[in-house]
Amino acid sequence: MEVKTVGVAGCGTMGSGIVITCAQSGYRVIVSEINDQLLSKGLASINSFLTKSVEKGKMSAQDKKTVYGRIKGTTSTADFGTCDLVIEAAIENMDLKKRIFADLDKVSPKHAILATNTSCLSIIDAAVVTARPDKVLGLHFFNPAPIMKLVEIVRTIVTSDDTFETARKFVESLNKTVVTAKDTPGFIVNRLMVPQLLNAVRILETGTATREDIDKAVSLGLNHPMGPLGLSDLVGIDVVCLIAKAMYDDTKDPQFIIPTLMNKMVAAGWLGRKTGKGFYDYS
Numbered sequence: 008m009e010v011k012t013v014g015v016a017g018c019g020t021m022g023s024g025i026v027i028t029c030a031q032s033g034y035r036v037i038v039s040e041i042n043d044q045l046l047s048k049g050l051a052s053i054n055s056f057l058t059k060s061v062e063k064g065k066m067s068a069q070d071k072k073t074v075y076g077r078i079k080g081t082t083s084t085a086d087f088g089t090c091d092l093v094i095e096a097a098i099e100n101m102d103l104k105k106r107i108f109a110d111l112d113k114v115s116p117k118h119a120i121l122a123t124n125t126s127c128l129s130i131i132d133a134a135v136v137t138a139r140p141d142k143v144l145g146l147h148f149f150n151p152a153p154i155m156k157l158v159e160i161v162r163t164i165v166t167s168d169d170t171f172e173t174a175r176k177f178v179e180s181l182n183k184t185v186v187t188a189k190d191t192p193g194f195i196v197n198r199l200m201v202p203q204l205l206n207a208v209r210i211l212e213t214g215t216a217t218r219e220d221i222d223k224a225v226s227l228g229l230n231h232p233m234g235p236l237g238l239s240d241l242v243g244i245d246v247v248c249l250i251a252k253a254m255y256d257d258t259k260d261p262q263f264i265i266p267t268l269m270n271k272m273v274a275a276g277w278l279g280r281k282t283g284k285g286f287y288d289y290s
């Protein structure tokens with residue numbers, strides 16, 4: 008099966024980036040949000056990313072028009088009826104993802120592949136609410152999706168070879184590198200990254216070092232492009248906590264226990280860049 012039209016459910020941080028990535032590679036993209044206000048916000052962030060690309064000389068104004076013209080926004084799941092592949096990018100909550108997968112299964116063509124961009128949740132749990140569990144897998148893009156080169160393809164124990172091969176060809180057509188992982192909590196990258204983010208917060212909590220020195224130590228000592236506290240602000244403190252909680256619930260491994268400071272930050276609405284304050288101030 009050849010993918011021509013891609014659906015993306017959710018136009019937040021990841022959904023908007025995935026839409027841009029697909030449209031830039033020539034796919035028609037239909038993106039959904041829960042209401043007109045959030046849809047307009049998501050489409051505006053896509054437009055702003057493309058405008059900045061023109062300003063930086065990375066794309067012509069005509070190319071921007073062509074790419075943006077491939078994108079259609081909707082608040083109705085029924086509009087996914089022409090999609091060959093739908094990527095769910097709603098928040099990290101399995102009950103919500105199950106409801107979305109049940110809806111997608113009803114409206115998507117029989118041949119369509121249903122994928123989730125979940126960071127760590129059990130993909131088989133979403134697959135079994137559909138009548139096509141063999142056509143369900145994880146396509147885990149990284150933030151920011153148009154720039155990051157990697158996509159983890161996550162196979163459940165029932166994902167078919169055909170589904171995997173179609174997904175692999177699709178991801179490679181986006182000029183991304185594929186790694187394959189089994190359907191286990193956090194797959195490869197988050198299994199490694201989440202404990203590091205949480206440990207950085209523990210180092211901060213115990214007063215061992217300042218936020219700046221923790222980030223500097225990791226960027227310069229481990230040669231990472233960003234330090235863990237700045238990265239947590241980029242990902243979203245709430246998102247990191249949801250991922251850590253899901254990984255703890257699944258594994259009961261104490262390395263995934265959320266540090267108290269992060270729970271307090273979520274309660275205070277200090278969610279990182281998206282709210283203007285996290286470990287750093289962005290106001």
Ligand SMILES: NC(=O)c1ccc[n+]([C@@H]2O[C@H](COP(=O)([O-])OP(=O)(O)OC[C@H]3O[C@@H](n4cnc5c(N)ncnc54)[C@H](O)[C@@H]3O)[C@@H](O)[C@H]2O)c1
Pocket residue numbers: 016017018019020021022039040041045096097098099100103107124125126127147148149150241242243246
């Ligand atoms: N933020 C990251 O760095 C990152 C990286 C990789 C993967 N992820 C994963 O990607 C997914 C999305 O994360 P995000 O950071 O983009 O979250 P986000 O909160 O920025 O965006 C989620 C969007 O989904 C929308 N939504 C909720 N229910 C919906 C529905 N029924 N239909 C359509 N839209 C709906 C919300 O209104 C919201 O705008 C999560 O599963 C997350 O774990 C996040």
